[in-house]
Amino acid sequence: MNPMYPIAQIRQIEQAAQATLAPGTLMQRAGTAAAHAALELIKFPHQQTSILVLAGPGDNGGDALESAAHLAQLGLSVSVLLHADPDKQSVAAKQALLRAQASSAKFIDSSQTNDVDAVITSTPWTLVIDGLFGIGLTRPLPDQLHQIVNTINRLHCVVLALDVPSGLDADTGNIVDDQAGGRGVAVRASHTITFIADKPGLHTCDGRDLAGQVQVARLGIDHSLFPASAIRLNHPDLFAASLQQRKHNSHKGSFGDVAVIGGALGMAGAVILAARTAAQCGAGRVFAAFLQDAPAYDSAQPELMCRRAHELDFSAMAVVIGPGLGTSAAARDVLLHALQAATPLVLDADALNLIGAESSLQKIVTQRQAVSLMTPHPLEAARLLGKSGAAIQLDRVDAARRLAAQYGSVVILKGSGTVIAGVDGEIAINPNGNAGLATAGSGDVLAGLCGALLAQGWPVWEAALAAVWLHGAAADTLVAQGIGAIGLTAGELIPVLRSGLNRLTAEQALLRR
Ligand SMILES: NC(=O)C1=CN([C@@H]2O[C@H](COP(=O)(O)OP(=O)(O)OC[C@H]3O[C@@H](n4cnc5c(N)ncnc54)[C@H](O)[C@@H]3O)[C@@H](O)[C@H]2O)[C@@H](O)CC1
Ligand SMILES: Nc1ncnc2c1ncn2[C@@H]1O[C@H](COP(=O)(O)OP(=O)(O)O)[C@@H](O)[C@H]1O
Ligand SMILES: [K+]
Missing domain, CATH: 3.40.1190.20 (Ribokinase)
Incomplete structure (x- = not known):
């Protein structure tokens, strides 16, 4: 009943599942689940529907790129703001990038754009998908992303976080602070689709404010791969x-x-x-x-x-x-x-x-x-x-x-x-x-x-x-x-x-x- 797992256990479940699946399968499933969640939030797509996808350097970014490819293939207007070094991406995330590049999704190159803020605010986005960082975030968001996240948090549209709102510690529900103890930043999502299992940090401390409505996508992982959970959502x-x-x-x-x-x-x-x-x-x-x-x-x-x-x-x-x-x-x-x-x-x-x-x-x-x-x-x-x-x-x-x-x-x-x-x-x-x-x-x-x-x-x-x-x-x-x-x-x-x-x-x- 409503189990939750800390990051370390999610990683173990992930590894056990990956051992039985073709490479990239979980990421593709995450991207598909995210695209479905996005479509449910958009409800009635029309010509002016526009989606901004933020894709980070790790596999959370890979999930975002998979979802961008899906949504673009459905004919929706998708723009991708990529913050990643393709040379450092995982194989699965690289594949996802190729798929998104092969779709009609437009790429905004943040390194070539002087004023990313202006680019973000110039379009009335229907939906923003946050795939900057997930459970792999080990330190505060890099400086270049501070401004972008603050700008996203000022938009008045639906924000769907993938796995975890970027900047939030999925174990504790704290915003990952900088070394000097200063307040870091995190995406304030209206909705979060979290993968494999629910996570405690989405529901306590800053988690409730940042994650919004949480849904879990188990990614088809067999129940037998989930250990008994010591943490549950009260119900x-x-x-x-x-x-x-x-x-x-x-x-x-x-x-x-x-x-x-x-x-x-x-x-x-x-x-x-x-x-x-x-x-x-x-x-x-x-x-x-x-x-x-x-x-x-x-x-x-x-x-x-x-x-x-x-x-x-x-x-x-x-x-x-x-x-x-x-x-x-x-x-x-x-x-x-x-x-x-x-x-x-x-x-x-x-x-x-x-x-x-x-x-x-x-x-x-x-x-x-x-x-x-x-x-x-x-x-x-x-x-x-x-x-x-x-x-x-x-x-x-x-x-x-x-x-x-x-x-x-x-x-x-x-x-x-x-x-x-x-x-x-x-x-x-x-x-x-x-x-x-x-x-x-x-x-x-x-x-x-x-x-x-x-x-x-x-x-x-x-x-x-x-x-x-x-x-x-x-x-x-x-x-x-x-x-x-x-x-x-x-x-x-x-x-x-x-x-x-x-x-x-x-x-x-x-x-x-
Ligand atoms: N591995 C898997 O099987 C699956 C992973 N999934 C996704 O993958 C995510 C985890 O992926 P990753 O482990 O790649 O981690 P993330 O995508 O959360 O990002 C971490 C990456 O950024 C780097 N990094 C961490 N903190 C940083 C900072 N402050 N500034 C710059 N770079 C920083 C890390 O070294 C790592 O490369 C999950 O949250 C989930 O969204 C899903 O696709 C489901 C399957
Ligand atoms: N922001 C909040 N969101 C949800 N519950 C809250 C919030 N702030 C306080 N509460 C709940 O309200 C109660 C406050 O209890 P407590 O701090 O002991 O107050 P008091 O001593 O005045 O009765 C607790 O049950 C706490 O969980
Ligand atoms: K995220």
Whole structure:
């Protein structure tokens, strides 16, 4: 289900496949698949339809040249901007170049053109195909291409990237930076057709912004050549087994209790958001536990039971600890108590900051027998790993995996392309959600949802996958309704999460019939 592979594994699959095929076969298949994808994007080609193909020095350029030849043979107006030394091309890419040269495609010689920018902007392109670099990019784009890529990124047409948007690291989703640490450039594609298998860097960090809609072309490679994958794209299929309709013969005790612990002075709202989410996403009973004085009740959600944290016996509940907890001595005490309880635990926000700052707490987390689920954003992850936030973002998959292994906890590393890591190294990357979630309190809502699912008996891995998926889907639904991305508030997510969870559950019940 939705497997993804790092570059090194893609290369192995590629080699195994090539051993059984005539030379150049995979490139020809990639070029054909790219041409089909281009035609689908153009939809109704007409006389003014014009396609610009950027072809680089390696085999990604070869794919582009194959697609250029196909599209030109179909009678479309194709221009090729070639950035390659034919003497250094692979045999397959040379063949592709010959085919493109033999077609009606026009070649723009960038070395003979003073102002390539002017050439690019002088034509109203219907489509740009980016075949500059793929998974072979080892250093930032060369200077000559900076300007071209910036110009392409300013065009208002469909941009189809082949394999990977040029400049993007397919493993990490980072733009390949220059030696001095300066920001490199990468093509911002509206669509990406990626070859052989999906790649993590297309879906996390800058990947979602640069790759656009991703489709996979397996190039006819036999399934047997694909090893088991440790990385998947999150999808309801991965947690469908836990989407169970409720029995008539049930009561509130059947769906568990959640305690949300946090809410130091001035930060009570974080607890309220998480607790309301837990209540509206199916927990049988929800306690909102505050470090300082608790409000008598929550007038918008009077079902919540408001308590002072140190007076609540949460030993038989799923516990969410951290939202607005602060890092005081009292906060540390209640955290220690929660860590020592044999209860499913969601560790969020200040609970993570406290753990990051104290090795004795770290040790207790690693020794817990009951399940732990950590929900750090990159800065919290940095504190937990003793790194900088920038270092976490450089390889989010690796960071999430390390955290899970080090803390013996399932980890949700938040941000665009949230990475979920299991203790055994299993990874899922979440494909939905949007920047509307970049608002105060949306993490509290996610933590509350995690708590609700754990209280209802979900296994921790499935709970993490489902919570992240539903959270992203709720934000997408709200944006589609015009409620966000700008100005979406975290509380608005809660009823949409509830309908999302009910809808998925009902759909799953139908599928099981
Ligand atoms: N090998 C195969 O079997 C297949 C490869 N395919 C395509 O081939 C691509 C990989 O091809 P390559 O390994 O040739 O790599 P790329 O085409 O991504 O380009 C890398 C080439 O540019 C050079 N290079 C790397 N960084 C550079 C930089 N910053 N400035 C200038 N030159 C730089 C490298 O030395 C190499 O020659 C894939 O992404 C995919 O598009 C597909 O055709 C499918 C089959
Ligand atoms: N640009 C974005 N795209 C997708 N999801 C995002 C984006 N920014 C934030 N999110 C999500 O929003 C939530 C924010 O959580 P967090 O940073 O803990 O905020 P808070 O502490 O204010 O609740 C996380 O689930 C994160 O993955
Ligand atoms: K590319």
